Amino acid sequence: MPPCKVQPEEYKGMSKERMMEIRRTNCNPVTMKITYYKRPVNIHQGYMQWLWDVDGNRYLDLFAGVATVSVGHCHPKVAAAAANQLQKLWHTTNIYMNSPFHEYCEKLASHLPDPLKVIYLTNSGSEANDLAMLMARLHTGNFDIITFRGSYHGGTQQTMGLTANSSYKYPVATSAGCTTAVCPDVFRGPWGGSHCRDSPVQTIRECSCAQGHCMANEQYIGQLKETFATSLPSQIAAFFGEPIQGMGGAVQYPKNYLKEAYKLVRERGGVCIADEVQTGFGRTGSHFWGFQGHDVIPDMVTMAKGIGNGFPMGALVTTPEIAASFAKAFHFNTFGGNPLACTVASSVLDTIREDGTQQNSLHVGTYLMTELAKLRDKYEIVGDVRGKGLQIGVEMVKDKASRDPLPTTAMSEIFEDIKDMGVLVGKGGVYGQTFRIQPPMCITKEDVDFFLAVFNKAVHGYMDRQ
Structure with a gap:
C-alpha cells in the first residue's frame, strides 16, 4: 500500500x-x-x-x-475555510445579505457558459432535481418529462418518478408524467460498436461503421423518436440526462447522442436538464462539466455531491428566462445559501483550481x-x-x-x-x-x-x- x-x-x-x-x-x-x-x-x-x-x-x-468527496477527505484548505467561518457566522437566511452567499453565487456562475447564470442553492441533488422538474413544467406549460432507463435522479416522491431502477422505487404513486426511454448503452444494449463513446477505452463489440459514422447512435435516436411518437404528447416539459450515468454504472452514450436528443426535445417545447450531481466539478477530466464533453448547453444544470466535498449542499443553475417564469410565487429555502455551506463550496472551487x-x-x-x-x-x-x-x-x-x-x-x-x-x-x-x-x-x-x-x-x- x-x-x-x-x-x-x-x-x-x-x-x-x-x-x-x-x-x-x-x-x-x-x-x-x-x-x-x-x-x-x-x-x-x-x-x-x-x-x-x-x-x-x-x-x-x-x-x-x-x-462526493471531490478534493479529498478533510482537505486542509477546505477545513481551514470552514473553521474560520464557524467562528463568524453559522447560519442566517438569504432574507438578509451576507457575503459568502453572494461571493459563491458569482464564483459558481463564472464556471458555467452563458446563458446559465441564475443560481438556486439547495441542500441535496434530489432537492435540486425536484426543483428542476417544477421549474420546467412552469416554464414550458407542459407536463411530461423523459429520462433514461437505469437513471437515478433522486429519492423524493417526485424525483422517484424520474429514477428508473426498481431498487430505489416504492409501490406508491410517484410523480406522474415521467416516461423512460431506452438507455443508449453501447455495451449492454442492443446496439454498440468499437468506437461509439467518448472514452479512452471502447467496448469489445465489433462494428463496421466508417470513421465519423455510428450505427448505434442512429438506432438509439430512432428508439427515442419512437418513444416520442408512442408514449408522449406532442409537447413535453423536459428531458433529464446524466452526462454519464452514475448509479446506472458509469454508462456512456454514443458520441453526438445528447446533441441530437436535445434538438428533438426542444422541437417538442421541452427544456434540457443536465444532472451533474456525479459528473460535475472536473470529475470527467476533459471538462469542468460532463455536458461540455457532449458539445451541448443545457437549459438547466443540477449539481450536488462534489460541490461541497461532502458538506451537504446542492444547486440548480438556469437561464434568466426560465428563472423569470418561476417568480410567480415565493420560492424559499431555509438552508439553501447557508453561509457556512457557501464558504465550504467556495473553498472547494478554489482548491480544484489550485490543486489541479x-x-x-x-x-x-x-x-x-x-x-x-x-x-x-x-x-x-x-x-x-x-x-x-x-x-x-x-x-x-x-x-x-x-x-x-x-x-x-x-x-x-x-x-x-x-x-x-x-x-x-x-x-x-x-x-x-x-x-x-x-x-x-x-x-x-x-x-x-x-x-x-x-x-x-x-x-x-x-x-x-x-
Whole structure:
C-alpha cells in the first residue's frame, strides 16, 4: 500500500457491537440492507484519498462517499475555510445579505457558459432535481418529462418518478408524467460498436461503421423518436440526462447522442436538464462539466455531491428566462445559501483550481482505465471498462459472449476481497453488476497501481475458486 504521511488518532469511541445494535434498533432499517460488507467497515478518520477504521486499518478510498468527496477527505484548505467561518457566522437566511452567499453565487456562475447564470442553492441533488422538474413544467406549460432507463435522479416522491431502477422505487404513486426511454448503452444494449463513446477505452463489440459514422447512435435516436411518437404528447416539459450515468454504472452514450436528443426535445417545447450531481466539478477530466464533453448547453444544470466535498449542499443553475417564469410565487429555502455551506463550496472551487484536480482526473483516470482494459482482456468475467476521468465503471459478466451480468453472489465475493486487501470501491448498474470507481480526485498513479494489483488478485482468486 502506498505510504501516507498522516497517522490517525487512536479511536476511543463507541464499540463496533454497540454501533451495530443502534443501527438495528434506532436507525432507518434500510441502512442494514445497504451495509455493503459481511464485515462492515467502521470508519473513524479520513485524509485526502485515505480512510481509517476504528481498528486502525487504512483503506484507499476509490468511492469517495458515492462520488462526493471531490478534493479529498478533510482537505486542509477546505477545513481551514470552514473553521474560520464557524467562528463568524453559522447560519442566517438569504432574507438578509451576507457575503459568502453572494461571493459563491458569482464564483459558481463564472464556471458555467452563458446563458446559465441564475443560481438556486439547495441542500441535496434530489432537492435540486425536484426543483428542476417544477421549474420546467412552469416554464414550458407542459407536463411530461423523459429520462433514461437505469437513471437515478433522486429519492423524493417526485424525483422517484424520474429514477428508473426498481431498487430505489416504492409501490406508491410517484410523480406522474415521467416516461423512460431506452438507455443508449453501447455495451449492454442492443446496439454498440468499437468506437461509439467518448472514452479512452471502447467496448469489445465489433462494428463496421466508417470513421465519423455510428450505427448505434442512429438506432438509439430512432428508439427515442419512437418513444416520442408512442408514449408522449406532442409537447413535453423536459428531458433529464446524466452526462454519464452514475448509479446506472458509469454508462456512456454514443458520441453526438445528447446533441441530437436535445434538438428533438426542444422541437417538442421541452427544456434540457443536465444532472451533474456525479459528473460535475472536473470529475470527467476533459471538462469542468460532463455536458461540455457532449458539445451541448443545457437549459438547466443540477449539481450536488462534489460541490461541497461532502458538506451537504446542492444547486440548480438556469437561464434568466426560465428563472423569470418561476417568480410567480415565493420560492424559499431555509438552508439553501447557508453561509457556512457557501464558504465550504467556495473553498472547494478554489482548491480544484489550485490543486489541479481536474487535470489530475484526466491523467490519472485515463491511466487507470487503460490499465483496467488490460485486465478486461485477461479475464472472461471482466466485460467492459468505461468512463472519463475519474468517473469509471467496470462491468462484470458471466462471459463476454452473452454479456449476462455476473451474479450478485460472485460480485459480493470479489467486492469483499477488494475491501479486505485495503481498497473501497462502489457497486452500481441495474443488476448490481458494475464496480464503480469514483475516488477523491487527488489520487495518484501509485494509488492506481496498488488498486490494479488488488483488483487483479481479487478477480484471479475468484476464478481459481470456481
